[in-house]
Amino acid sequence: MTSQRSDLREQPALSASQPIYEGLRNDILSGKLTPGAPLRQDDIARQHGVSKMPVREALMKLEADGYVLFRKNRGAIVREVSVAELLNLMDIRIALECKALELAIPNQVAADHEQAGRLLDDYASHRSSAQWSEMNRAFHHMLYEPCGNPQLLEMITDIQRRIGPATRLLVSETSGLERPDREHREILRACIEGDVARGVDLLKAHITTTRKEIAAQFRRRG
Structure with missing residues (x-):
C-alpha cells in the first residue's frame, strides 16, 4: 500500500x-x-x-x-561538446553515413540527383558559414533519404543533434567552401553513375578530411 x-x-x-x-x-x-x-x-x-x-x-x-x-x-x-567527443562523433558519422549512402545509391532516381545538384549550385553562391552549415546538412540528408532505413536515418539525425548547431557551424568555418563543394560534386557524380563503391569511398574521405581539419584546429588552439 x-x-x-x-x-x-x-x-x-x-x-x-x-x-x-x-x-x-x-x-x-x-x-x-x-x-x-x-x-x-x-x-x-x-x-x-x-x-x-x-x-x-x-x-x-x-x-x-x-x-x-x-x-x-x-x-x-x-553541456558543451568536448573535442574528444566531437571527434568520436565524427567517427560514428563515417560509419553510419557511409552505410546509408551504400543503401541509398541503388534507390536514387534522377529527381533526387537534380534536387541535390540545385542545392549545390545555391550552396556555392553563399558566403555565410551558417548557410553553408545548414545546406551541407540538407545535401547529405538528400543523398541518404532513399536508403529505405528510417532507423538508420534517425541515428544520423541524432548524431547531428548531439554535435549541435554551434559545433556544426565550427565545422563549416573550419572546412570553408571550396573543398566541401568540390567533394560534394564528386560524390553526387558517383551517385548519378550508380557507382556505390566510389560514392562510399568519396564520402568516407570527405568526412575523414573534415575530422582531421577539426583536430588540427584544436591542436593549434592548444
Missing part, C-alpha cells in the same frame, strides 16, 4: 517534467540555449507554472541524455 502511494506521488512530477524536458531539449538543439548557458530551476519553474520538483526531474533526464551538466554548488548548464 505504501509503495502504491509512493508511485502515485511520483507520477504527477514525472508527467509534469516531460514538457519541460522536451522544451529545454528543443531549445538546446535549435541553438536557442547555447553551450554553457545556465539553467536556473527557479526561472524555469516560474515560466512553466510548476514547482521545482518537475524541473529538477527534467534537468536530471537531460543530464542522463548528455545535454546538461550539473556543477557542484553552481547548478545546471547546457
Whole structure:
C-alpha cells in the first residue's frame, strides 16, 4: 500500500517534467540555449507554472541524455561538446553515413540527383558559414533519404543533434567552401553513375578530411 502511494506521488512530477524536458531539449538543439548557458530551476519553474520538483526531474533526464551538466554548488548548464567527443562523433558519422549512402545509391532516381545538384549550385553562391552549415546538412540528408532505413536515418539525425548547431557551424568555418563543394560534386557524380563503391569511398574521405581539419584546429588552439 505504501509503495502504491509512493508511485502515485511520483507520477504527477514525472508527467509534469516531460514538457519541460522536451522544451529545454528543443531549445538546446535549435541553438536557442547555447553551450554553457545556465539553467536556473527557479526561472524555469516560474515560466512553466510548476514547482521545482518537475524541473529538477527534467534537468536530471537531460543530464542522463548528455545535454546538461550539473556543477557542484553552481547548478545546471547546457553541456558543451568536448573535442574528444566531437571527434568520436565524427567517427560514428563515417560509419553510419557511409552505410546509408551504400543503401541509398541503388534507390536514387534522377529527381533526387537534380534536387541535390540545385542545392549545390545555391550552396556555392553563399558566403555565410551558417548557410553553408545548414545546406551541407540538407545535401547529405538528400543523398541518404532513399536508403529505405528510417532507423538508420534517425541515428544520423541524432548524431547531428548531439554535435549541435554551434559545433556544426565550427565545422563549416573550419572546412570553408571550396573543398566541401568540390567533394560534394564528386560524390553526387558517383551517385548519378550508380557507382556505390566510389560514392562510399568519396564520402568516407570527405568526412575523414573534415575530422582531421577539426583536430588540427584544436591542436593549434592548444
